[in-house]
Amino acid sequence: MPQEPHGPSGLVRRMERHQVAVYLCAIAGGVLLGWAAPGLGPGLEHSINPVLGALLYVTFLQVPAAELVRSLRDGRFLAATLVVNFIAVPLVVAAMFAFLPADQAVRLGVLLVLLCPCVDYVVVFTGLAGGSRRRLLASTPLLLVVQMVLLPLYLYLFMGAELADIVEIGPFLEAFLFLIAIPLAAAWATQLWAARRPAGPRVLGAATAATVPLMAATLLLVVASQMPKLEGSLVDVAAVVPFYVLFLVVMAFVGHAVTALFRLGTAASRAVVFSGATRNSLVVLPLALALPDQLDVAAVVVVTQTLVEVIGLVAYVRLVPRLVR
Secondary structure (H helix, E strand, O other), rough: OOOOOHHHHHHHHHHHHHHHHHHHHHHHHHHHHHHHHHHHHHHHHHHHHHHHHHHHHHHHOOOOHHHHHHHHHHHHHHHHHHHHHHHHHHHOOOHOOOOOOOOOHHHHHHHHHHOOOOOOOHHHHHHHOOOHHHHHHHHHHHHHHHHHHHHHHHHHHHHHHHHOOOOOOHHHHHHHHHHHHHHHHHHHHHHHHHOOOHHHHHHHHHHHHHHHHHHHHHHHHHHHHHHHOOHHHOHHHHHHHHHHHHHHHHHHHHHHHHHHHHHHHHHHHHHHHHHHHHHHHHHHHHHHHHHOHOOOOOHHHHHHHHHHHHHHHHHHHHHHHHHOO
């Protein structure tokens, strides 16, 4: 039986093979660090955006520009993905909205996180369940752009005119620039450079290998930075957990129904189901952190969704292949 290589490359391979366990350990480590050293919270919070930007850069690096163009021609898959995320999901959220806790910050946090589809670790879990990682990965830039365009509209529809008094457009534009436009442009520039240099494939390989460590670091920073804010808000935050669980359950069947409508194959269908159920908590967190101080619970509500979701996705990996055959 061949042995795994030692050293950095061997460690990277082991992390890739066991990345779900790595992510769970990162979340657990974040919980422990946040409780043991709450004073580190503000400093860790400032580290989130740079690490998240690096994570999205290496994610986009795995999507060649030509592959993205081809993905735009994959009409049925893209249509199903857009329908499930930007029509079905808002309808499901609307059905739950009236039953959410009345606290404005809690409601805003739930809306921020549930209305935006995930673009990072959803690809990992999709692959583990036999879904089409390639199609989903190629659609990530489009999903990011569409959600940033539609999110202000969705928030206005749900919260009305009062939204203008508490949410500024600046953080949305900043998030789009630093978390989408710059990482995507840098990734494509790197691909263009790598195609013309002998060392290019090695550089791309090294950058791709950083995906799991960067994801783990992001999860640890996010959870650790927000744990100190739980004090005094535990009841409000705990009240949204059943809604997050219900969302995961409902979206499995809603996603499956949409894929049947579009007559997708098995791998594509599983990818759409995962896309509809997995939310973009890491990218919308900077928006929650930019809210006024009286709404800082919204960020904790967003992070709570991540904790529920990762555990739920472990169950999804086993159950979705039985649902989508």
